[in-house]
Amino acid sequence: MFVIRPAILDDLPTLLKLAKMVHFINLPADKELLAAKIGRSRRSFTGEVEDIRQREFMFVLEDLESGEAVGTCTILCCVSWEGHPHIFLKTGKRSFYSEDLQLGQTHTTLELGTDSSGPSEVGGLILAPGFRGHCDRLGSLLSLIRFHFIGLHRAMFAESILAEMMGPLTPDSGTLLWEYLGRRFINLSYKEADLFSSRSKEFLLALWPKGEIFASLLPPEARALIGKVGDETEPAKRMLEKQGFKYHGHVDPFDGGPYLEVKIDEVGLVKATVSMSAIAGNPAGNSEAFVSHKGRGGFRATRSIYEISGDRIVLAAETLEAIGATDDAMIGFTPLPESKAKPRRSKKS
Incomplete structure (x- = not known):
């Protein structure tokens, strides 16, 4: 069985391997930065971080059989504020027409944009290669459990939420878009710029030219990367799109990957999340849900077969044990779309 739990310092070696x-940006391949993120996450889970700008939740997927972390994901409560904007490239279109030639051209443009409105963000998602394609659908568990958590703690998060999708990379983990565009203005390699941006993005605002840049000036192979994702990122993009995330023409300045966005209250999994009392039993049928419990061991969650019995949810004893819950404990509950049993709603925690 696999469970989602908060990242701890003991996970650092595994997380560093995954980050590499x-x-x-949300999973830097730097031991010091990762350790700091784990520390902030731990304090966020315990409620010690009061400043929403510093509050983030870093989860790991643990294989209970081995005790090893095999994947990770993150939620940031607030990614921008005055003086610390979210930075992106805004794509647009410019059309020109010649009366003499009776010919016209439409060009894609790129312009550095900023947003200080303070959206939340989901990111830092990676599953170890040996666990991809697993029969337990670990990728979707790791990705979507974040919306279960947001549903349980809605007041902690903003009105909207972003997701940064990684653009296609070259075999040596570079990107043609950065080489042909970003590096013309910022003389750092993609890896150097990407890592430095984990500490500060001031250099982007200082060195990137103001105004529109015509993508037509780029080689076709670089231009084709704008707003695209790599093959390994496509499943994650589809999962988020099913939750209502949309692309609005904003892309990452480093790799050209799209930013997706949605109003949190429009996400089905967030709206469906409630708290219910649990009881051990043998749930009939094949209805599935995300279930979680916050006990002495902290937040723990998994996907499980369930059955509704009155105002309680019936779960297998091993599921309750995995999430650290007992009979009559209050648990977080999100029925998955294919589920047929509908719970009686109760007040969210």
């Missing part, structure tokens, strides 16, 4: 497989 990708180039996520």
Whole structure:
């Protein structure tokens, strides 16, 4: 069985290995930065972090059989504020027409944009290669459990939420878009710029030119990357789109991957999340739900077969044990879309 739990410092070596497989700002391949993120996350889970700008939740997927962390994901409560904007490239269209030639051209434009409105963000998602395609659908558990958590703690999060999708990378973990665009203005390699942006993004605002840049000036192979995701990111993108996330023409300045966005209260899994009393038993049928409990061991969650009995949810004893709950404990509950049993709603925690 697999459970979702908060990241701890003992997970640092595994998380560092996972981080080196990708180039996520929310999962830096730097031991010091990762340790700091784990510390902030731990304090966020315990309620010690009062400043929403510093509050983030870092989860790991644990294989209970081995005790190893095999994946991770993150929720940031607030990613921008005055003086610390969210930075992106805004895509647009410019059309020109010649009367003499009776010919016209429409060009894609790129312009550095900022947003200080303070959306939340989901990111830092990676599953160890050996567990991808697992029969327990671990990728969807790792990705979607975040909306279960948000549903349980709705007041902690903003009106809208972003998701940064990684653009296609070259075999040496670089990106043609950065080489042909970003590096013309900021003389750092993609890896150097990506890592430095984990500490500060001031250099983007200082060195990137103001105004529109015509993508037509880029080689076709670089231009084709704008707003696209890599093959390994496509399943995660589809999962988020099913939850209502949409692309609004904003892309990452480093790899050109799209930013997706949705109003949190429009996410079905968030709206469906409630708290219910649990009881051990043998649930009939095949209805599934995300279930969680916050006990002495902290937040623990998994996907499980369930059955509704009156105002309680019936779960297998091993499921209750895995999430650290007992009979009559209050648990977080999110029925998954294919579920047929509908719970009686109760007040969210």
